[in-house]
Amino acid sequence: MNRKYVDFGLPLLVLLIATAIIGATGADLKLSALFFRPEGWAVGDRPFWHFLYLLNRTPVFAMAVAGLALALYGRVNPAWRQWRRQGVFLVILALLGPGLLVNSVFKEYWGRPRPREVVEFGGKKQFLQPWQMGTPHNGRSFPSGHSAAAFYLAAPYFPLRRRRPRLALAWLTGGLAFGVLMSFARITQGGHFLSDTLWAWGMVHLTAASLYYLMKLDRESPGRPGADRQPSCST
Numbered sequence: 008m009n010r011k012y013v014d015f016g017l018p019l020l021v022l023l024i025a026t027a028i029i030g031a032t033g034a035d036l037k038l039s040a041l042f043f044r045p046e047g048w049a050v051g052d053r054p055f056w057h058f059l060y061l062l063n064r065t066p067v068f069a070m071a072v073a074g075l076a077l078a079l080y081g082r083v084n085p086a087w088r089q090w091r092r093q094g095v096f097l098v099i100l101a102l103l104g105p106g107l108l109v110n111s112v113f114k115e116y117w118g119r120p121r122p123r124e125v126v127e128f129g130g131k132k133q134f135l136q137p138w139q140m141g142t143p144h145n146g147r148s149f150p151s152g153h154s155a156a157a158f159y160l161a162a163p164y165f166p167l168r169r170r171r172p173r174l175a176l177a178w179l180t181g182g183l184a185f186g187v188l189m190s191f192a193r194i195t196q197g198g199h200f201l202s203d204t205l206w207a208w209g210m211v212h213l214t215a216a217s218l219y220y221l222m223k224l225d226r227e228s229p230g231r232p233g234a235d236r237q238p239s240c241s242t
Contacts, residue, residue, distance in 0.1 A: 010225070014216040022209045026202055030136050035200040039122040042195045048123065051196030059192040064105065064156040066185075070163075071101035093166035096222055100162050104214040105155040109207060118142045119149035123197035137202040151190065151199040154207035158186035161212075165219040183208075 029035055042050045050056065074097025081091035118141025120132035127134060135141050137149055161182025167175035190204030219225060 011220070014219070015213065018209060018212050018216075022205065025205055026137060029202050029205070030138075035136075035202055036127055036134065038201050039128065039194060039197065043122070043128045043197065045129070048195060048197040051192065051194075051198075056192040056195055059189055060153065060196060060198075062189075063153060067101050067105050067156045067159050070160065071098050074098045074101075092222055092224060096166050096218060096224060097162055100211075100215050100218055101159065103218065104211045105152065105159050108210050108214060109150055109155040110152050113150055113210070114147045114152060116143040117149045118144070118146040119203070120146040121148040121198055122194075122200055124148075128197060137200070137206060148199055149203050150205075150207040150210060151193050151203045152207070153193050154186055154190045154199070154204040155211050157189035158182060158208045158211045160185050162215055165215050166224055169225070 042048055051060075074094040077087075077094030078091045078098070079094075081087045081089070081094060119135050119137065119139070120130065120141065122128050124130040124132045124146065125134040126132065132146065135146075159182070161179045164175045164179035164182070167178060186204075186208055190199070190201075190207070193199040193204065194201060
């Protein structure tokens with residue numbers, strides 16, 4: 008199967024079909040209704056889910072710093088030189104994906120009210136489907152910033168998959184699992200709808216895939232760090 012289809016076509020298909028199903032079945036409201044009580048969102052207030060909320064964008068900052076350290080280390084250690092761009096990839100993705108696209112553009116200007124803000128759950132705003140644009144700066148539900156930050160943990164999958172496929176798969180699995188966990192927390196807290204978390208994953212994934220090809224990381228030879236270039240020694 009064509010690699011670019013897997014990276015772009017398949018995720019887009021999943022996003023469109025899942026969004027259509029959510030809209031047709033009313034899954035956004037139905038799922039959120041499972042956790043709403045007249046006195047508030049009690050499930051989301053439990054310690055574990057509240058801890059995830061407080062964790063917020065810490066994973067993004069931690070991995071971006073690790074990527075920066077990798078890029079700098081690659082400049083001083085020839086055996087790790089080929090990993091500099093992978094480190095830069097992590098930094099740029101953090102800025103463009105969870106940073107610019109999710110939080111600065113869509114959350115600020117799409118204007119979709121959060122579950123706790125709509126009339127169905129005691130709020131004053133009208134419920135909007137994910138494809139309906141509301142009033143900019145008057146609703147920050149779409150997409151979920153917390154979920155985007157959590158799904159970002161799957162980012163090493165792209166720069167690792169040619170050199171270390173098993174490790175890449177482990178990062179992908181762990182990042183997706185953590186993203187789903189964070190998404191569940193935000194839904195139970197009345198902070199986001201199901202479709203908000205779905206598109207948080209989609210935006211981060213598609214940004215990562217685009218950056219992967221723009222930086223030509225798909226053309227690098229497989230192997231461990233320093234496999235293609237070892238420091239010389241004299242006898």
